Amino acid sequence: MTHLARPIRIRRTPFTDAVDAAGVSIYSVYNRMLLPAAFDGFEEDYHHLKRHVQLWDVSCERQIEIAGPDAARLADMITPRDLSKMVEGQCSYLPVVDETGGMLNDPVIVKHGDDRYWISLADSDLLLWVKGIATALKMDVRVWEPDVSPLAIQGPKSDDLAARVFGEAIRDLRFFRAARFPFQGHQVLIARSGYSKQGGFEIYVEGTENGMPIWDALMAAGADLEVRAGGPNGPERTEAGLLSYGADMTDANTPYECGLVKFCKLDKPGDFIGKSALIKAQEDGPQRQIRAVAIEGRQPFCDRPWAARVGGHFAGQITTAYWSPDYDCTVAIAMMEKAHWTGGTEVEIETREGPARGLVRDAFWA
Amino acid sequence: MTHLARPIRIRRTPFTDAVDAAGVSIYSVYNRMLLPAAFDGFEEDYHHLKRHVQLWDVSCERQIEIAGPDAARLADMITPRDLSKMVEGQCSYLPVVDETGGMLNDPVIVKHGDDRYWISLADSDLLLWVKGIATALKMDVRVWEPDVSPLAIQGPKSDDLAARVFGEAIRDLRFFRAARFPFQGHQVLIARSGYSKQGGFEIYVEGTENGMPIWDALMAAGADLEVRAGGPNGPERTEAGLLSYGADMTDANTPYECGLVKFCKLDKPGDFIGKSALIKAQEDGPQRQIRAVAIEGRQPFCDRPWAARVGGHFAGQITTAYWSPDYDCTVAIAMMEKAHWTGGTEVEIETREGPARGLVRDAFWA
Numbered sequence: 001m002t003h004l005a006r007p008i009r010i011r012r013t014p015f016t017d018a019v020d021a022a023g024v025s026i027y028s029v030y031n032r033m034l035l036p037a038a039f040d041g042f043e044e045d046y047h048h049l050k051r052h053v054q055l056w057d058v059s060c061e062r063q064i065e066i067a068g069p070d071a072a073r074l075a076d077m078i079t080p081r082d083l084s085k086m087v088e089g090q091c092s093y094l095p096v097v098d099e100t101g102g103m104l105n106d107p108v109i110v111k112h113g114d115d116r117y118w119i120s121l122a123d124s125d126l127l128l129w130v131k132g133i134a135t136a137l138k139m140d141v142r143v144w145e146p147d148v149s150p151l152a153i154q155g156p157k158s159d160d161l162a163a164r165v166f167g168e169a170i171r172d173l174r175f176f177r178a179a180r181f182p183f184q185g186h187q188v189l190i191a192r193s194g195y196s197k198q199g200g201f202e203i204y205v206e207g208t209e210n211g212m213p214i215w216d217a218l219m220a221a222g223a224d225l226e227v228r229a230g231g232p233n234g235p236e237r238t239e240a241g242l243l244s245y246g247a248d249m250t251d252a253n254t255p256y257e258c259g260l261v262k263f264c265k266l267d268k269p270g271d272f273i274g275k276s277a278l279i280k281a282q283e284d285g286p287q288r289q290i291r292a293v294a295i296e297g298r299q300p301f302c303d304r305p306w307a308a309r310v311g312g313h314f315a316g317q318i319t320t321a322y323w324s325p326d327y328d329c330t331v332a333i334a335m336m337e338k339a340h341w342t343g344g345t346e347v348e349i350e351t352r353e354g355p356a357r358g359l360v361r362d363a364f365w366a
Numbered sequence: 367m368t369h370l371a372r373p374i375r376i377r378r379t380p381f382t383d384a385v386d387a388a389g390v391s392i393y394s395v396y397n398r399m400l401l402p403a404a405f406d407g408f409e410e411d412y413h414h415l416k417r418h419v420q421l422w423d424v425s426c427e428r429q430i431e432i433a434g435p436d437a438a439r440l441a442d443m444i445t446p447r448d449l450s451k452m453v454e455g456q457c458s459y460l461p462v463v464d465e466t467g468g469m470l471n472d473p474v475i476v477k478h479g480d481d482r483y484w485i486s487l488a489d490s491d492l493l494l495w496v497k498g499i500a501t502a503l504k505m506d507v508r509v510w511e512p513d514v515s516p517l518a519i520q521g522p523k524s525d526d527l528a529a530r531v532f533g534e535a536i537r538d539l540r541f542f543r544a545a546r547f548p549f550q551g552h553q554v555l556i557a558r559s560g561y562s563k564q565g566g567f568e569i570y571v572e573g574t575e576n577g578m579p580i581w582d583a584l585m586a587a588g589a590d591l592e593v594r595a596g597g598p599n600g601p602e603r604t605e606a607g608l609l610s611y612g613a614d615m616t617d618a619n620t621p622y623e624c625g626l627v628k629f630c631k632l633d634k635p636g637d638f639i640g641k642s643a644l645i646k647a648q649e650d651g652p653q654r655q656i657r658a659v660a661i662e663g664r665q666p667f668c669d670r671p672w673a674a675r676v677g678g679h680f681a682g683q684i685t686t687a688y689w690s691p692d693y694d695c696t697v698a699i700a701m702m703e704k705a706h707w708t709g710g711t712e713v714e715i716e717t718r719e720g721p722a723r724g725l726v727r728d729a730f731w732a
Contacts, residue, residue, distance in 0.1 A: 002370055002392060003370065003391060004367065008685050008686070010394070011612075024368055032612060132501075133498040135465045137502050246374070273501055302373075303378065
């Protein structure tokens with residue numbers, strides 16, 4: 001493996017010194033910002049995440065703030081999802097497509113009010129697209145990146161840890177709802193959400209200077225819960241079918257190919273970008289789609305797409321693959337062609353280190 | 367130093383296998399793509415670059431293609447630079463600002479014709495901004511990222527190497543001009559340009575499959591010229607005052623603060639985004655500006671801004687700093703406040719490892 005250069009261009013977070021001190025061994029770069037990828041190794045981190053509780057520096061989930069009289073109109077224009085019934089404090093998973101119907105990002109939108117939204121980004125500068133639209137249409141809205149750095153609490157002991165620091169009421173917070181909880185005299189915005197299937201929260205830390213007090217309080221309160229620093233975990237998120245924008249889907253894919261049909265309401269009131277392209281895509285039906293694939297044995301890291309073949313013919317491609325200790329196989333995410341996407345289909349995978357047998361599944365593992 | 371995760375999301379280039387085989391030791395990530403930052407070390411690479419010739423995998427300079435009847439109008443709308451006299455095959459450095467006058471990118475635009483331009487990007491997804499504008503205004507233009515991967519030849523022996531592979535005529539190519547030269551039956555687009563002061567070319571490799579034949583031919587032809595793999599070199603580009611978008615300037619800076627006044631023609635025909643903000647910025651005059659600062663001794667790597675102070679007062683901030691073997695000091699780029707930007711001003715720098723004395727200069731070194 002090679003080292004990572006760390007110029008200012010690859011942004012630090014409010015927690016970077018603490019992450020370094022905690023012994024991060026592998027960094028990723030996400031939205032031009034440092035994202036811790038591993039500490040003791042993918043597998044050791046995986047076992048810990050499934051048993052205990054971790055703090056994840058996911059500051060790289062940068063926010064787009066849309067604020068002003070045209071905020072609701074702009075938010076509605078950039079997605080096929082119907083936002084009309086969204087209430088304050090609600091989070092919604094948000095497919096965003098361009099004029100060709102291709103995915104530009106798959107963020108989570110948080111509604112603060114009819115005139116104020118945050119969009120918590122996956123890995124693309126969607127801010128620039130939204131700014132371009134608002135500027136071109138001279139909309140009465142401000143679109144910018146506020147100083148907000150999400151810090152995730154993930155793992156089965158998340159509720160216990162959060163309750164110690166933010167109060168017992170946080171246990172009643174529903175999934176994909178956000179509310180404010182007290183911390184050292186502030187009211188901190190916290191959502192029940194996160195990029196794992198182990199349960200937990202995302203704290204929207206407002207103001208760089210407010211990050212470390214929260215980190216330190218959680219670490220101190222969770223010592224007996226074995227809290228430690230972590231990050232989104234490759235094998236765990238793959239078992240759960242949590243997609244990675246830029247790997248498992250790109251702007252070459254429609255939401256239908258990504259299995260996001262339930263978030264597309266093409267007859268919602270008003271126009272939105274990509275509507276005619278999505279109507280056609282829906283009529284045609286997807287010709288390829290995201291699937292879970294179990295690959296035998298322990299395969300190498302997937303740093304480039306691996307072709308999947310059936311009888312020598314191209315059947316799809318693997319974009320994520322990790323050894324899963326709990327399922328005793330390499331768990332993988334693939335974009336499979338329609339003729340070969342049925343659960344139970346046997347495929348031959350061309351991994352970086354040679355051929356391997358795989359099995360298309362009807363569902364992800366977790 | 368920590369290792370870099372290499373999921374598919376951090377894109378490989380046509381040359382990544384060759385770069386790995388050549389012994390890259392530090393990668394950077396630029397436009398969500400691998401960029402080699404060092405092989406034998408910044409200083410060893412520096413000496414080699416200044417004496418011989420290097421191949422740089424700068425595929426991460428992703429292209430925006432703007433094509434169609436509205437291409438010239440759209441190109442003109444996104445910059446304060448006057449493009450009206452640009453001829454086919456010309457390259458122009460292009461400040462791009464948002465509606466507040468803040469820099470969104472500082473790419474190079476290449477004109478292929480009145481209906482077709484490429485914009486060779488610094489590190490931000492400007493593609494999304496340009497797409498957002500074109501989509502919102504329903505312009506008759508296609509905006510996309512073509513499969514083009516720049517490969518740079520840099521160093522004093524660049525002309526000799528390029529002439530052996532692409533023919534003697536390449537020696538007559540003027541600075542910031544692009545033309546097609548023969549290679550194995552194709553015509554390859556090559557510009558005299560690059561992110562160093564040592565001279566050289568950038569080959570716009572069209573089609574991933576066409577990359578390695580060119581790489582291999584250059585490596586074979588240049589063996590006696592001591593050609594080797596390299597990348598943009600920190601100390602060399604700092605001596606030359608070549609700015610890095612995202613570090614030395616961001617969207618918080620106007621072109622005037624970045625010393626780009628000569629590229630801003632606010633009275634050019636037609637409107638452009640940010641015009642009223644730049645008129646005000648020009649009238650007010652910049653309150654801070656890019657300067658070269660010489661720092662005594664060998665300072666650490668600059669991974670976060672270092673404050674510069676005069677008599678205890680904030681005077682500016684250092685955003686890039688490297689030890690320069692040729693100038694026997696740490697060469698640095700700073701954004702200095704107006705009261706303290708005069709050449710000869712002595713400043714105290716708060717580096718990551720303690721205070722150091724610096725001197726503001728009237729010009730960069732090379």
